[in-house]
Amino acid sequence: MGASLQINSLGKSYGPSQAVASVSLDIAAGEFVSLLGASGSGKTTTLMMIAGFTPPDAGEIVLDGQPITHLPPERRGIGVVFQNYALFPHMNVARNVGFPLKMRRVSAADTARRVTEALARVGLAGLGERLPAQLSGGQQQRVALARALVYEPGLLLMDEPLGALDRSLRETMKTEIRRLHRQLGITIVYVTHDQEEALTLSDRIALMDRGRIVQIGSATDLYERPVNAFVAGFIGESTMIGGKVVRDGEAGQALLPAAGGPPLPARPGALREGDTATFLLRPEKASLSAADAPGSGLRATVQDIVYVGEISRLTLRLDGGPELTIKQPNRADAYQARIGEAVKIDWAPDDAVLLAA
Amino acid sequence: MSLSSAAPPPRINAGRSALWLLAGLTMLFLLAPIAVIIFVSFNDTTLFSFPPSRWSLRWYHALWESRAWREAGWFSLWLASLVALASLLIGVPAAYGLAKGRFRGRRLAEALLISPMVVPVIVLALGLYMLFSKLGLIGTPTSLFLAHTLLALPVVIVIVGAAFRRLDGSIELAARSCGASFPRAFWHIVLPAVRPALISAGAFAFLTSFDEVVLTLFLGGPRTTTLPKKIWESVKFELDPSLTAVSTILIIVSIAALLLVELARRSRIQRQAKEAP
Numbered sequence: 001m002g003a004s005l006q007i008n009s010l011g012k013s014y015g016p017s018q019a020v021a022s023v024s025l026d027i028a029a030g031e032f033v034s035l036l037g038a039s040g041s042g043k044t045t046t047l048m049m050i051a052g053f054t055p056p057d058a059g060e061i062v063l064d065g066q067p068i069t070h071l072p073p074e075r076r077g078i079g080v081v082f083q084n085y086a087l088f089p090h091m092n093v094a095r096n097v098g099f100p101l102k103m104r105r106v107s108a109a110d111t112a113r114r115v116t117e118a119l120a121r122v123g124l125a126g127l128g129e130r131l132p133a134q135l136s137g138g139q140q141q142r143v144a145l146a147r148a149l150v151y152e153p154g155l156l157l158m159d160e161p162l163g164a165l166d167r168s169l170r171e172t173m174k175t176e177i178r179r180l181h182r183q184l185g186i187t188i189v190y191v192t193h194d195q196e197e198a199l200t201l202s203d204r205i206a207l208m209d210r211g212r213i214v215q216i217g218s219a220t221d222l223y224e225r226p227v228n229a230f231v232a233g234f235i236g237e238s239t240m241i242g243g244k245v246v247r248d249g250e251a252g253q254a255l256l257p258a259a260g261g262p263p264l265p266a267r268p269g270a271l272r273e274g275d276t277a278t279f280l281l282r283p284e285k286a287s288l289s290a291a292d293a294p295g296s297g298l299r300a301t302v303q304d305i306v307y308v309g310e311i312s313r314l315t316l317r318l319d320g321g322p323e324l325t326i327k328q329p330n331r332a333d334a335y336q337a338r339i340g341e342a343v344k345i346d347w348a349p350d351d352a353v354l355l356a357a
Numbered sequence: 358m359s360l361s362s363a364a365p366p367p368r369i370n371a372g373r374s375a376l377w378l379l380a381g382l383t384m385l386f387l388l389a390p391i392a393v394i395i396f397v398s399f400n401d402t403t404l405f406s407f408p409p410s411r412w413s414l415r416w417y418h419a420l421w422e423s424r425a426w427r428e429a430g431w432f433s434l435w436l437a438s439l440v441a442l443a444s445l446l447i448g449v450p451a452a453y454g455l456a457k458g459r460f461r462g463r464r465l466a467e468a469l470l471i472s473p474m475v476v477p478v479i480v481l482a483l484g485l486y487m488l489f490s491k492l493g494l495i496g497t498p499t500s501l502f503l504a505h506t507l508l509a510l511p512v513v514i515v516i517v518g519a520a521f522r523r524l525d526g527s528i529e530l531a532a533r534s535c536g537a538s539f540p541r542a543f544w545h546i547v548l549p550a551v552r553p554a555l556i557s558a559g560a561f562a563f564l565t566s567f568d569e570v571v572l573t574l575f576l577g578g579p580r581t582t583t584l585p586k587k588i589w590e591s592v593k594f595e596l597d598p599s600l601t602a603v604s605t606i607l608i609i610v611s612i613a614a615l616l617l618v619e620l621a622r623r624s625r626i627q628r629q630a631k632e633a634p
Contacts, residue, residue: 051530051534052533052534053530053533053534072533072538072539073530073533073534074533074534074535074536074537074538074542076534077536078534079534080530080531080534082527082530082531083527084525084527086525086527086528086530086531087528087531088528088531088532088546088549088550089528089550090549090550090552091549099532099535099537099545099546100535100536103535103536103537103541104536144531147531147535148534151535151536
């Protein structure tokens with residue numbers, strides 16, 4: 001079963017540069033949490049501290065109620081999967097997978113049985129005699145997974161495990177990782193710079209920037225309710241417009257763009273009228289109609305259309321105001337605009353967010 | 358257009374032939390001394406004559422009969438083996454520390470450990486001579502052991518250090534996370550992963566001592582006659598074809614060491630594949 005993990009105010013500096021600045025995380029048993037961020041955001045350093053490879057300067061790590069902050073890595077019993085697989089090149093697959101059992105002095109018969117099981121679990125039954133160099137990248141990563149899981153750790157750490165694989169293989173491995181997580185009920189902390197991996201795999205995502213967690217929450221939280229412009233910009237596409245908060249109707253709010261143009265309706269939030277703010281709208285949230293169609297909406301002109309298959313990406317300029325990007329599905333029942341055409345754009349105020357600038 | 362394009366082929370052929378000729382002459386120049394020595398060693402006359410008039414193993418037989426040559430041979434083998442062992446025991450941990458460590462003075466330490474390779478041997482010999490005279494070590498096997506190890510150590514550090522630097526550091530971390538303490542991870546994972554480099558380094562350390570003349574002449578005495586030193590003395594006093602036989606043996610030992618290195622590099626994958634878990 002999975003182990004719970006608490007991280008309290010973990011910090012690590014290299015000379016004057018702070019790699020991780022006071023990171024706290026509370027991960028429930030069996031949860032899948034991704035640390036998402038650009039390189040240098042501190043996500044890998046955080047993972048290395050959990051694994052025990054990097055000693056923290058400050059803070060505490062608690063695994064299943066036991067403080068492990070100062071335990072050497074070999075006594076933590078945590079499984080680790082590395083980006084470049086880190087298989088032992090001089091050992092065949094079976095000996096690689098059996099290595100953790102050998103270190104735990106498991107009998108030869110038990111080892112053989114558990115290695116066979118572990119290999120079957122990752123879909124590599126019968127390849128025990130191969131050397132790592134004789135396997136494809138995807139197979140090598142499966143061996144690494146089997147090796148990290150063979151001694152049934154409560155916590156599995158994965159450091160960009162799909163980074164070295166090509167695109168189609170990444171999809172297969174993602175499905176595989178999801179299946180293993182469901183089947184084994186293991187807790188997983190997963191480091192990645194790829195937002196799509198994080199969104200599709202995780203129960204919760206911790207978005208990191210400059211050594212701190214900027215926001216932690218479900219994929220929906222981060223996408224629909226980003227706490228600031230950094231999160232909004234990192235996850236998914238968005239149009240962001242700066243301006244001032246104004247009242248809109250009875251209880252609504254809108255943003256009056258600094259660059260001019262009509263007020264843009266948005267979900268009322270913690271900001272007050274007159275505050276400087278950033279208006280955020282995801283491109284798929286807006287809909288387009290003919291300029292003379294009935295109903296609400298703002299008038300705009302189509303500046304550019306890029307066809308990308310399932311959707312087209314349109315750049316619109318609001319009359320007298322800023323530009324917006326929207327995605328329009330390429331379906332016969334969706335309004336198909338032409339460049340230069342005057343149109344009407346509309347969105348539900350609840351789909352637009354006002355962020356503190 | 359068709360005229361000009363027809364011209365090049367003969368010129369390329371001429372260039373090719375010239376290249377082959379040059380390469381052949383260079384090879385001849387490099388190999389001739391060795392070839393001559395080997396041929397002469399199988400000659401049946403007391404004079405250095407080439408090509409041999411009659412084939413014979415008499416000079417090898419004479420070597421075997423000579424107690425002095427036998428003793429020199431054994432002493433060389435022992436000394437070179439001990440030097441290889443000692444330089445591996447010191448050089449491998451040093452190379453690991455230099456390759457993976459992040460500490461103040463690392464580059465200085467590296468430069469110091471490599472320096473015997475860079476300093477002219479004769480200067481090293483002079484310095485060691487002065488030092489060892491003070492310590493009363495001149496003429497002892499210990500002095501040669503120390504001096505040869507000093508010379509072989511940089512060889513080990515350079516070869517094994519390069520292998521450690523190339524080695525993916527995460528396999529050591531993976532071993533630790535699998536439950537191996539640092540010593541066990543080092544023994545079971547890191548060292549086997551650089552085994553070809555260990556064999557190369559050992560072989561070259563062995564040859565460094567086995568071929569060494571300068572330090573041996575400076576620091577040795579009657580009790581420390583190695584093969585190269587014995588050859589040197591024989592050339593001065595008793596020029597006889599046994600020398601070519603002993604030289605041939607030296608060549609064979611060197612080639613054997615290099616073959617060992619090459620085999621270690623090649624057999625690795627095949628041998629490991631056969632090993633059962």
